[in-house]
Amino acid sequence: MSxxxxxxxxxxxxxxxxxxxxxxxxxxxxILSFNLLGAGVFLFFGVVARRGAxxxxxxxxxxxxxxxxxxxxAFAATALAAALLLRLFSxxxxxxxxxxxxxSTGDDSTDP
Amino acid sequence: xGGSLLVLSIVVPIVGLLLAFAAGGRQAERIALATMPIGxxxxxxxxxxxxxxxxxxxxxxxAWAPPxxxxxxxDGPSAVxxxxxxxxxxxxxxxxxxxxxxxxxxxxxxxxxxxxxxxLAVWGALNTVFLGGDLFTLYxxxxxxxxxxxxxxxxxGRAETLRAAxxxxxxxxxxxxxxxxxxxxxxxxxxxxxxxxLSRLVRAEPATIVAVAxxxxxxxxxxxxxxxxxxxxxxxxxxxAAGSAVLSALVVKGSFFIAVRLWFDVMPxxxxxxxxxxxxxxxxxxxxxxxxxxxxxxxxxxxxxxxxLAQIGTLFLMFPLAYDAAATQLESGGALTGGMLQxxxxxxxxxxxxxxxxxxxxxxxxxxxxxxxxxxxxxxIALVAFTLAGVALIGVPPSGAYVAKSLLLRxxxxxxxxxxxxxxxxxxxxxxxxxxxxxxxxxxxxxKPITPCAPVPRIxxxxxxxxxxxSLLLGLFPWRAYLPVSPEALSxxxxxDALLSSLWSILVGGLIxxxxxxxxxxxxxxxxxxxxxxxRARRAVFVVTSRVMRVDGALRQWPIAVLALLTVAICFGxxxxxxx
Numbered sequence: 001m002s003x004x005x006x007x008x009x010x011x012x013x014x015x016x017x018x019x020x021x022x023x024x025x026x027x028x029x030x031i032l033s034f035n036l037l038g039a040g041v042f043l044f045f046g047v048v049a050r051r052g053a054x055x056x057x058x059x060x061x062x063x064x065x066x067x068x069x070x071x072x073x074a075f076a077a078t079a080l081a082a083a084l085l086l087r088l089f090s091x092x093x094x095x096x097x098x099x100x101x102x103x104s105t106g107d108d109s110t111d112p
Numbered sequence: 113x114g115g116s117l118l119v120l121s122i123v124v125p126i127v128g129l130l131l132a133f134a135a136g137g138r139q140a141e142r143i144a145l146a147t148m149p150i151g152x153x154x155x156x157x158x159x160x161x162x163x164x165x166x167x168x169x170x171x172x173x174x175a176w177a178p179p180x181x182x183x184x185x186x187d188g189p190s191a192v193x194x195x196x197x198x199x200x201x202x203x204x205x206x207x208x209x210x211x212x213x214x215x216x217x218x219x220x221x222x223x224x225x226x227x228x229x230x231x232l233a234v235w236g237a238l239n240t241v242f243l244g245g246d247l248f249t250l251y252x253x254x255x256x257x258x259x260x261x262x263x264x265x266x267x268x269g270r271a272e273t274l275r276a277a278x279x280x281x282x283x284x285x286x287x288x289x290x291x292x293x294x295x296x297x298x299x300x301x302x303x304x305x306x307x308x309x310l311s312r313l314v315r316a317e318p319a320t321i322v323a324v325a326x327x328x329x330x331x332x333x334x335x336x337x338x339x340x341x342x343x344x345x346x347x348x349x350x351x352x353a354a355g356s357a358v359l360s361a362l363v364v365k366g367s368f369f370i371a372v373r374l375w376f377d378v379m380p381x382x383x384x385x386x387x388x389x390x391x392x393x394x395x396x397x398x399x400x401x402x403x404x405x406x407x408x409x410x411x412x413x414x415x416x417x418x419x420x421l422a423q424i425g426t427l428f429l430m431f432p433l434a435y436d437a438a439a440t441q442l443e444s445g446g447a448l449t450g451g452m453l454q455x456x457x458x459x460x461x462x463x464x465x466x467x468x469x470x471x472x473x474x475x476x477x478x479x480x481x482x483x484x485x486x487x488x489x490x491x492x493i494a495l496v497a498f499t500l501a502g503v504a505l506i507g508v509p510p511s512g513a514y515v516a517k518s519l520l521l522r523x524x525x526x527x528x529x530x531x532x533x534x535x536x537x538x539x540x541x542x543x544x545x546x547x548x549x550x551x552x553x554x555x556x557x558x559x560k561p562i563t564p565c566a567p568v569p570r571i572x573x574x575x576x577x578x579x580x581x582x583s584l585l586l587g588l589f590p591w592r593a594y595l596p597v598s599p600e601a602l603s604x605x606x607x608x609d610a611l612l613s614s615l616w617s618i619l620v621g622g623l624i625x626x627x628x629x630x631x632x633x634x635x636x637x638x639x640x641x642x643x644x645x646x647x648r649a650r651r652a653v654f655v656v657t658s659r660v661m662r663v664d665g666a667l668r669q670w671p672i673a674v675l676a677l678l679t680v681a682i683c684f685g686x687x688x689x690x691x692x
Contacts, residue, residue, distance in 0.1 A: 014293070021286060022674045027278055034285050041293045048300035063299060066248055070292055073255045077285050080259060084266065084278045092271035097279055097670065 007047040014040025027088075027097050031081045038074045042067050114161045115171030118184045118243050121154045121194065125236035132229050137220030141213060144228040148202045151235060155198035159191040163593045170245070178246065178306035185245035185307070188594035189452050193242045193369060196456045199582065200361050200463050201235050207467050207575040208354035223267045227354065233260035234358055241366045247295050247305040247327075247378070250370050251288065254334065258284045261363040264355035265347045276346035279670075283343045286674065287333030287367075290681070294327030307377050314379050316692045324382060325685035327374060328391075333677055334367035337428060338398030340680070341421050342673035348417035353470020356413065360420045361463035365455050368427055375431060376448060381441035383431075384691025387684050388442065392432035394680070396535040398425025403542035404660045407549060407628045412469045412479040416462070419546055423458045423505065426539055427451055433523040433532055446526075449595040450519030453586070457512030460583035461501040467576035468498035475564040481549075481630060485556040490564050493573035495554055497580045502547030504583035506621070507540050508614040512586030515602065518610075522601055540614065544621025549629040627653045 017037025024030055049063035089095040128147035132140035162169060168187040176182070186194070208231070212224035237260055240253035258281070266277035299305055301320055302313045314320060329340075336344040348360050375383055402422030409415040430451030436443040471494040472487055473479040488495050504511040517536055524533040592602060627649055666672055 018674075018678075021282075022671050025670070027282070030282050034282065034289065037286075037289050038292075041289055041296060044293065045296050048296050060303075063296070066295070066299070069248070069252060073252065073288075076259065077255070077281070080262065081278065081281050081285070084262070084274060084281065087266075087269070088271060088274040088278060091269065091274060097275060097282075 003047050003050040006043055006050075010040045010043030010047065012040070013037075013043060016040075025097070027081075027085050027095055030097075031078060031085070034081075035074065035078060038070070042070060042074075045070070114158075114165060114169040115184075117154060117158050117161060118169060118171045118186055119173075121151065121158060121239050122184075122236055122243065124150055124154065125232045125239065129229055129232040129236065132225075132232065137225050138214045140225045140228040141209065144232055145205055145209070147232060148198075148205050152198040152202055155191075155194045158186055159195050159594070162186060162188060162191045178309055179304035182249055183245035183306065183308075184243045186243055188596070189369075189372070189448075190242040192452060192456060192591075192594050193365065194239060196459050197235065197238050197242075197362055197365075200357075200459055200579065201231065203575045203579045204354050204357050204463060204467075205231065207357070207470075207572050210569055210572055211352060211354055211470075223269075226263060227267060227352075230260050230264050231354075231358065234264070234363060238362060238366050241369055245307050247298065247307065247310070247374075250373070251291055251295060254291065254331075254367060254370060255288055257363060257366045258288065258334065261359055264358060265351045267352055267355055270350075272346070273350040276343070276350045280343040280347045283340075283673065284334050286677070287330040290326045290330035290333075294323040294325075294330065297323035297326070307373065310378050311380075314382065316382050316688070318689070320379075320382065321688040321692070322685055324374065324379060325681050325688065328371060328684055329677055329681040331367045331371040331374070332391075332394070332680065335364050335371065335424060335427075336421065337394050337424055338401055338421060339394075339667050339676045340673065341398075341402075342668045342670065344421060345414060345417045345668070348420060348466075349411065349413040353466055353473065356417075356470070357463040357466040360417070360466055361459040364420070364424060365459060368424070368455060372448070372451070376434070376442050376444050380443070382688060383435075383442065384440070384688055385432075385435055385437065386687035386691055388432040388435045390680075390683050390687050391428050392532060392535075395425040395428030395431075396532075398422060398428075399535065399539055399542060401425075401660065401664070403546060404628060404657055405664050406546045407625065408630060408657055408661055410481055410630065412472065412481060412484070412550065413466070415481070415546055415550065416465050416469055419465075419505075419543070420458075420462060422539075422542065423454075423462065426454055426536075427458070429520060429532055429536060430454075430523075432529060433520055433527060435527065437527065444596045445523070446519045446597050446601045447523035449591065449597040449601075450516040450523065452595055453512050453516035453519065453591065457504060457516065457583045457586050460579045460586070461504045461513075464497050464501040464576045464580035464583065467572070467579070468494040468501070471568050471572060471576065474566050475568055476562070477565040481553050484550070484553040485558040486560075486562045487554045490562050491568060491573065493570070493577055494568070495551075497573065497576035499547070499551060500577070500580035500584055502543070502550075504580060504586075506544045506547065506614060506617060508584075509607070509610045510587035511584045512589075513583075514610065514614070515587040515591070519597065519601055537617075540617035541620035541624055544618045545624035545629070548618070548622050549625040552625065552629075626650075628657050 014037050017033045020033030021030055024033055045063045045067035049059045085095055128143055132143040168185050171184040173182050212227040214220055214224050237253055237256035244250040244253050262277050262281045266273040297319050333340045348356050399422045402418050406415045406418035430447045434442045434447035471491055475490050505513055507513040507517045520536050521533055
C-alpha cells in the first residue's frame with residue numbers, strides 16, 4: 001500500500017518537474033525542474049526496492065545503491081549547470097537561454 | 113590477461129586525467145600526449161585478443177558474477193569503436209597541440225588545462241560506454257561523457273558558447289533522467305540490469321515497454337537525432353575546432369552505441385516492426401532536413417554541424433533494415449555491420465572536416481562561406497583533407513561509408529523494404545551537395561591574395577589529412593573478424609559500377625547544390641539563358657528551403673523540443689505495445 005502511495009508521489013513530482021522543464025524559460029528554474037524530475041525518479045527507485053523485498057528482507061539493497069549513485073550524478077550535474085549559469089551571468093550580464101543575437105538559422109531575407 | 117586489458121583501458125585515461133589535474137598547467141599537455149600511445153596500444157591489444165579468442169572478453173569486477181556484481185564486456189563492435197576512438201583521440205591530440213599549448217615563459221591559462229583533462233575524460237567515459245555490461249554502468253558512463261563534453265563547448269568562455277553549453281547540458285540531463293527512469297522500471301520488473309541476463313529474461317510487458325521507450329528517447333536526445341537536435345548546431349559550431357571534432361566525431365557515438373546495445377543485445381524481440389520503422393523514419397527525416405539546412409548556412413562550421421545532423425540520421429537507418437520479419441526480431445547481421453561501419457567512417461571523416469574548418473578559420477580569422485575564396489592557395493592540404501573526408505562520406509569506394517551503404521542496400525533488398533533503399537541512395541547526392549558547395553566557394557578565382565592571420569603548421573594539416581585518408585580506406589579493413597556479416601556481403605570493394613554510381617551521385621549533388629545552396633559566387637562565362645533558367649528554379653526551391661529553415665528555428669525552441677521528445681517517446685511506446 002505505502003509503496004503505491006510513494007510511487008504515485010514519485011509520478012506527481014516527476015510530472016511537476018517535466019512541466020517546469022517545458023514551461024519555465026529561466027535556466028535556473030529549469031535546473032530546479034530537472035532536480036524535481038530527478039527526485040520523482042529517485043522516489044520511484046525506492047518503490048522498486050520495496051517491491052523486491054519478498055524474500056524476508058526489509059528491502060532490496062541494489063536499487064538503494066543505484067539511487068545513491070543517481071543522486072551523486074544529479075548533484076554533480078546541478079553543480080556543473082549552476083557553475084555554467086553563474087559564468088554566463090558574469091560574462092553576459094543576463095542569464096537567458098534564448099540566442100536572439102546568435103541566430104544560426106541563417107538569414108531568410110537574402111534572395112538568391 | 114584479456115580481462116585486465118578491459119580494466120586498464122578505462123583506468124589509463126582516468127589516471128592520466130588525475131595526474132594532469134594534479135600536475136596542472138604545463139604538464140597537462142605532456143601527460144595527455146603520453147597517455148595517448150598507451151591507450152592506442154591497449155585498444156589494439158583488445159582488438160587482437162578478441163580476434164584470437166574468437167568471442168567476447170569478460171571481466172567481473174571484484175570477481176562478483178552478475179546479477180550481484182558488475183561485468184565489463186568487450187565484443188567485436190566494442191573493440192571496433194574503442195580502436196577508432198583511440199585513433200581519433202590521438203589525431204585530435206596532435207592537432208590540438210598548437211591551440212592548447214603552454215609555451216615556456218608564457219603564463220598558464222585555464223583553457224589548455226581544461227582541454228587536455230576533458231579530452232582524457234571523454235576518452236575514459238567512451239571506453240566505459242563501449243565496455244559496460246550493465247545498463248546502470250552505462251548510465252554512469254553516459255553521464256561522465258556528458259559532463260566531459262559540455263565544458264568542451266564553452267572553452268573560450270564567450271557568452272554564446274556558454275549559452276550553447278548550458279542548453280546542451282540541460283537537454284542532455286533530461287535525456288539521462290528518462291534513461292534512469294527506464295532502468296528503474298527494468299530493475300523493478302526483472303531484478304537485474306546485466307545485459308546478458310536481461311536478454312534472457314525480458315518479455316514484452318507494459319512496464320518493460322515503457323522503460324524501453326523512455327530509455328530510447330533519452331538516448332536519442334543525447335545523440336541529437338532529428339527532431340531532438342535543439343542543442344547540436346550551436347554546441348558543435350561554437351566549440352573550438354579540436355572540441356568540435358571530439359563532440360561530433362566521438363561524443364554522439366557514445367549514446368548511439370548504447371541505443372544499439374539496448375535494441376540489439378538487450379531486447380531484439382521487443383521493439384517490433386513499427387518501432388523500427390519509426391526510428392528509421394526519424395533518421396530519414398534527419399538526412400533530408402539536415403542536408404537542406406546545411407546548404408543554407410552562412411558559416412562553414414555550422415554547415416558541418418548540420419551535416420553531422422544528417423549523418424546521425426544515416427546511423428539510424430540500420431534499425432528497420434535489421435528487422436527480420438520471419439524471426440520477429442532485430443538480427444545482428446549485415447545491417448548492424450553497415451550501421452557500425454557508418455559510425456566509424458563518420459567519426460574519422462567528421463573529425464577531419466572540423467579540423468580542416470578550424471585551420472581555415474585560423475588562417476582567415478572567420479569561417480564565412482562567402483569569404484572562402486582563395487583559401488585553396490593558402491591551405492591546400494587542409495582543403496584536400498576536407499574534400500577527401502567529404503568524398504569518404506559520400507560513399508566513394510573503398511571508403512567505409514561505401515561498404516556501409518552497400519551492406520545497408522543489401523539488407524533493404526533482403527528484407528524487401530525498397531523505401532529505405534531510396535533513402536540510402538539519396539544520402540550520397542545530399543552529402544555531396546554540401547561538400548561541393550564548400551569547394552565551389554573555396555575555389556572561386558580571386559585576384560587579391562590572402563595573407564593568413566596566423567601561420568598554420570603542416571603537422572596540423574597532416575593530422576586532418578590522415579584521418580580523412582583513414583576514413584577513405586576503411587572499406588579495405590577485414591571487418592568480418594569483428595562485426596557480424598556474411599563473407600559474400602563484403603565482396604571486393606572496388607568495381608566499375610560502384611565508381612560510376614558515386615560519380616552519378618556527385619553529379620546529382622552538384623545540381624542540388626546549385627538549386628538549394630547559398631550562391632555568392634560570381635558566374636562568368638555561363639550563358640545568360642542558363643542563368644535565368646537556374647534563377648527561376650532557385651527562386652521556387654528557395655521558398656521551400658525557407659520553410660525548412662523556419663521549421664528548424666521552431667524545433668530548436670525549448671518547449672517545442674521537449675514536447676517533441678515526449679511525442680517521440682509516446683510513439684515508441686504505442687508502436688511497441690501494438691506489436692506485442
